[in-house]
Amino acid sequence: MRVTQSMLSNNMLRNLSASYNKMGKLQDQLTTGKKVNRPSDDPVTVMKGMNFRKQVDKVAQFQRNLGEVNNWLDSSDDALDHVGSALHRANELMLNAANGTLTQQDRESILAEIKELRKTVQDLSNTKVGDKYIFSGTKTGTPLFGEDGYPKNDNTDLDNPIEILTGFTNSVEIEVFDGVMLTVNTNGIDMFKNIDEMFQDIEDAIESTNPSEIQGFIQATQEQLDVVLMARANIGARQNRVEMMEHRLTAQEGIAKKQMSENEDIEYEEVITEMITEESIHRAALAIGARIIQPSLVDFLR
Amino acid sequence: MRSTFMGLETNKRGLYTQQSALYTTGHNISNANTDGYSRQRVNMQATAGYPGVGLNSGTMPGFIGTGVEAGSIQRIRDSFVDHQFRQEANKLGYWESRSQAISQMEDVLNEPSHYGLQKSLSQFWQSLQDLAVNPENAGARAVAIQNGVAVAESFNYIHKSLTEIQTNLGTEINVSTKDINSLLQQIAELNRQITQVEPNGYMPNDLYDARDVLLDELSMYIPIEIAYEKSGGRALAIAEGSVTVTLKLDEGDPVTLVAGNHSATLTTQPTSLIDEDKNNRPITGIHIAGIAGEDSTIQHSDLLDVGKMKSLMNSYGVAEEEGATGLYPNMLTELNRMAAAFANQINAIHMNGTDLNGNQGGYFFDVKVNGESFTAANIMVDAALENNTSLLAASDSAPGNPEEGNGKNAQRLADAQSRPLDSLGGSTIETFYQSVIGELGVEGLQVEKLKTNTGTLLGAVEHRRASISSVSLDEEMTDMIKFQQAYNASARMITVIDETLDKIINGMGIVGR
Numbered sequence: 001m002r003v004t005q006s007m008l009s010n011n012m013l014r015n016l017s018a019s020y021n022k023m024g025k026l027q028d029q030l031t032t033g034k035k036v037n038r039p040s041d042d043p044v045t046v047m048k049g050m051n052f053r054k055q056v057d058k059v060a061q062f063q064r065n066l067g068e069v070n071n072w073l074d075s076s077d078d079a080l081d082h083v084g085s086a087l088h089r090a091n092e093l094m095l096n097a098a099n100g101t102l103t104q105q106d107r108e109s110i111l112a113e114i115k116e117l118r119k120t121v122q123d124l125s126n127t128k129v130g131d132k133y134i135f136s137g138t139k140t141g142t143p144l145f146g147e148d149g150y151p152k153n154d155n156t157d158l159d160n161p162i163e164i165l166t167g168f169t170n171s172v173e174i175e176v177f178d179g180v181m182l183t184v185n186t187n188g189i190d191m192f193k194n195i196d197e198m199f200q201d202i203e204d205a206i207e208s209t210n211p212s213e214i215q216g217f218i219q220a221t222q223e224q225l226d227v228v229l230m231a232r233a234n235i236g237a238r239q240n241r242v243e244m245m246e247h248r249l250t251a252q253e254g255i256a257k258k259q260m261s262e263n264e265d266i267e268y269e270e271v272i273t274e275m276i277t278e279e280s281i282h283r284a285a286l287a288i289g290a291r292i293i294q295p296s297l298v299d300f301l302r
Numbered sequence: 303m304r305s306t307f308m309g310l311e312t313n314k315r316g317l318y319t320q321q322s323a324l325y326t327t328g329h330n331i332s333n334a335n336t337d338g339y340s341r342q343r344v345n346m347q348a349t350a351g352y353p354g355v356g357l358n359s360g361t362m363p364g365f366i367g368t369g370v371e372a373g374s375i376q377r378i379r380d381s382f383v384d385h386q387f388r389q390e391a392n393k394l395g396y397w398e399s400r401s402q403a404i405s406q407m408e409d410v411l412n413e414p415s416h417y418g419l420q421k422s423l424s425q426f427w428q429s430l431q432d433l434a435v436n437p438e439n440a441g442a443r444a445v446a447i448q449n450g451v452a453v454a455e456s457f458n459y460i461h462k463s464l465t466e467i468q469t470n471l472g473t474e475i476n477v478s479t480k481d482i483n484s485l486l487q488q489i490a491e492l493n494r495q496i497t498q499v500e501p502n503g504y505m506p507n508d509l510y511d512a513r514d515v516l517l518d519e520l521s522m523y524i525p526i527e528i529a530y531e532k533s534g535g536r537a538l539a540i541a542e543g544s545v546t547v548t549l550k551l552d553e554g555d556p557v558t559l560v561a562g563n564h565s566a567t568l569t570t571q572p573t574s575l576i577d578e579d580k581n582n583r584p585i586t587g588i589h590i591a592g593i594a595g596e597d598s599t600i601q602h603s604d605l606l607d608v609g610k611m612k613s614l615m616n617s618y619g620v621a622e623e624e625g626a627t628g629l630y631p632n633m634l635t636e637l638n639r640m641a642a643a644f645a646n647q648i649n650a651i652h653m654n655g656t657d658l659n660g661n662q663g664g665y666f667f668d669v670k671v672n673g674e675s676f677t678a679a680n681i682m683v684d685a686a687l688e689n690n691t692s693l694l695a696a697s698d699s700a701p702g703n704p705e706e707g708n709g710k711n712a713q714r715l716a717d718a719q720s721r722p723l724d725s726l727g728g729s730t731i732e733t734f735y736q737s738v739i740g741e742l743g744v745e746g747l748q749v750e751k752l753k754t755n756t757g758t759l760l761g762a763v764e765h766r767r768a769s770i771s772s773v774s775l776d777e778e779m780t781d782m783i784k785f786q787q788a789y790n791a792s793a794r795m796i797t798v799i800d801e802t803l804d805k806i807i808n809g810m811g812i813v814g815r
């Protein structure tokens with residue numbers, strides 16, 4: 001085949017631009033850390049990548065949701081712990097009061113303390129996490145114990161006779177995994193109402209100074225305490241579930257991120273080695289070009 | 303009887319002929335880097351001997367040569383390779399343009415990245431999850447609505463950008479049509495010049511080169527067939543004559559684009575690709591105002607699937623019975639379908655919920671003009687909702703009974719992420735989008751490969767053509783020496799003859815002097 005200067009120089013240009021091209025691609029990969037930067041680089045990797053991204057985002061979201069779940073459960077547990085202490089104290093006071101040898105002054109101080117305990121429990125029923133009243137069901141913007149006491153289903157609102165309570169008895173659920181909903185609130189309206197009514201009865205009984213009645217409250221406070229303990233046991237069980245979920249999500253996160261990384265991240269050692277190889281090829285192309293293009297017969301004629 | 307000065311004449315011819323060869327060498331060297339230039343060669347031939355052959359020619363022993371002449375100056379070229387080149391150029395024109403159209407589409411869609419539609423969708427779902435957890439929080443509500451706005455704007459942006467590129471493709475079709483018309487005119491003009499020169503026995507090599515360059519260029523745009531028609535008069539046998547260019551078609555008779563010094567004029571159908579409302583009109587075909595006054599309209603489907611022109615049409619969108627089809631219209635249709643499915647789904651769930659005031663939920667997404675169905679272009683968050691976060695229906699409580707902490711409807715909205723939709727053929731919004739991107743990627747990859755392959759093939763043909771036609775300086779230098787020496791030798795011969803004449807003129811008839 002006849003070969004001419006223009007063919008050689010065209011060849012050289014083509015080779016140089018091809019190697020620039022390859023280096024450009026490698027440079028893209030090195031700066032982004034990704035094997036693919038557009039769908040046509042590798043459609044399968046890109047599609048898988050989009051899917052993995054979705055998974056990673058989802059796991060991150062569920063982890064964020066879990067944080068909120070913990071917030072709810074821990075706060076509820078803590079509040080109920082305080083309610084328990086109050087009931088415990090009330091129980092002690094009832095044991096004392098049932099003794100029968102109380103002076104008027106003793107009785108008054110017990111009454112005062114009972115009133116304080118009642119208030120404490122009322123305050124606890126309005127426990128807030130952030131902006132939310134956690135014992136108000138889905139009416140998280142409304143305190144459970146309001147100006148008119150606990151919400152009553154007294155049927156005075158004729159337009160809306162029954163549903164006035166539904167918000168307070170609704171459960172609040174948070175998704176912690178695909179389709180897995182966790183109830184995070186503790187339905188407190190009945191419990192707090194009963195406790196409050198019990199305190200009311202105690203106050204009435206102390207004021208009427210009938211020791212035999214007071215005897216009955218030892219049992220009553222104990223029963224309420226059991227209710228609170230049961231609610232706390234329920235929270236504890238849910239906390240266990242949350243913990244399990246946390247482990248599962250952490251594992252999921254690891255898996256999804258690893259898969260995503262394996263799918264689309266470059267192996268730096270590999271790409272840098274390729275880059276260096278490409279660079280030396282480019283240098284060779286330049287050097288050879290410079291040698292081949294230069295001399296022609298023109299240089300040797302007189 | 304031969305003439306006394308015949309030797310002088312013979313060698314003068316030698317001088318002249320070698321000189322033409324030298325000048326041609328010079329011409330070759332000068333044009334070593336000219337695009338489309340083919341090297342030229344002087345075809346030398348011996349002149350008729352003495353005496354000439356004939357009844358009344360004198361008789362004498364021997365037959366003396368009278369020297370050399372330049373019979374013709376021919377360019378070195380292989381028409382078969384030219385044919386091959388144009389065939390490959392056709393394909394490269396097609397794939398190069400398609401690859402460009404796809405790569406622009408990829409740039410707009412910008413996947414995978416942190417700024418694509420998928421990311422804004424993902425953020426929207428996430429903010430709905432956050433809303434489900436904190437439905438009473440005005441911040442969470444605002445974020446969910448704003449992320450809805452971001453999704454709508456992503457759809458709008460992609461639609462607008464793709465439409466703009468489509469418009470650019472339309473402009474490119476117009477420009478290409480003008481280019482083609484200009485090429486046809488130039489070829490016809492060169493035909494005219496060539497047919498004027500050839501009958502005088504000349505070889506207009508440089509005009510041939512110019513014409514071949516134009517034919518190469520033309521074949522990037524459209525598939526052509528060429529034929530040559532000899533000039534009359536004293537045209538040399540190796541003269542090329544006038545070229546006739548015809549458009550090859552898939553169906554129907556080929557259409558003549560250039561014949562002699564006449565050329566056809568192409569216009570797109572419809573003539574203006576943009577309508578009064580600045581929308582892109584799909585193309586139906588090409589109208590050709592023919593050479594002899596006869597007009598023909600070529601349907602898009604009759605054009606062969608080669609050449610930049612057809613590729614541009616396929617990317618821009620062609621009119622079919624069921625509407626526009628093509629790379630860009632198809633992508634826009636898919637995106638419209640996705641936007642509609644997405645908006646309808648979100649709306650349906652949202653309108654089933656209850657807002658912060660205990661009212662039933664309204665539109666989440668609202669089209670700009672009521673009554674229209676959703677498309678990627680018109681999807682937008684309902685203005686009232688955007689201005690008032692309390693209208694976001696996050697709750698599933700009964701109407702009239704607001705529950706600020708009820709996020710169950712927000713949860714349903716968030717769960718729409720993984721709900722298969724009938725209007726998307728049973729895919730979720732995201733898997734549908736993934737498959738759209740996947741298909742684009744697969745086609746992009748394939749087109750890129752085809753482009754590289756045809757590019758390589760064209761390169762190989764170009765290489766072969768260069769090996770035949772391009773100028774080698776070494777070769778020209780060698781020729782230069784060769785012709786220079788022949789010139790010198792002819793000159794030396796003249797000196798010898800001069801000396802012999804000197805003998806006759808000055809050395810004879812002086813016996814005894």
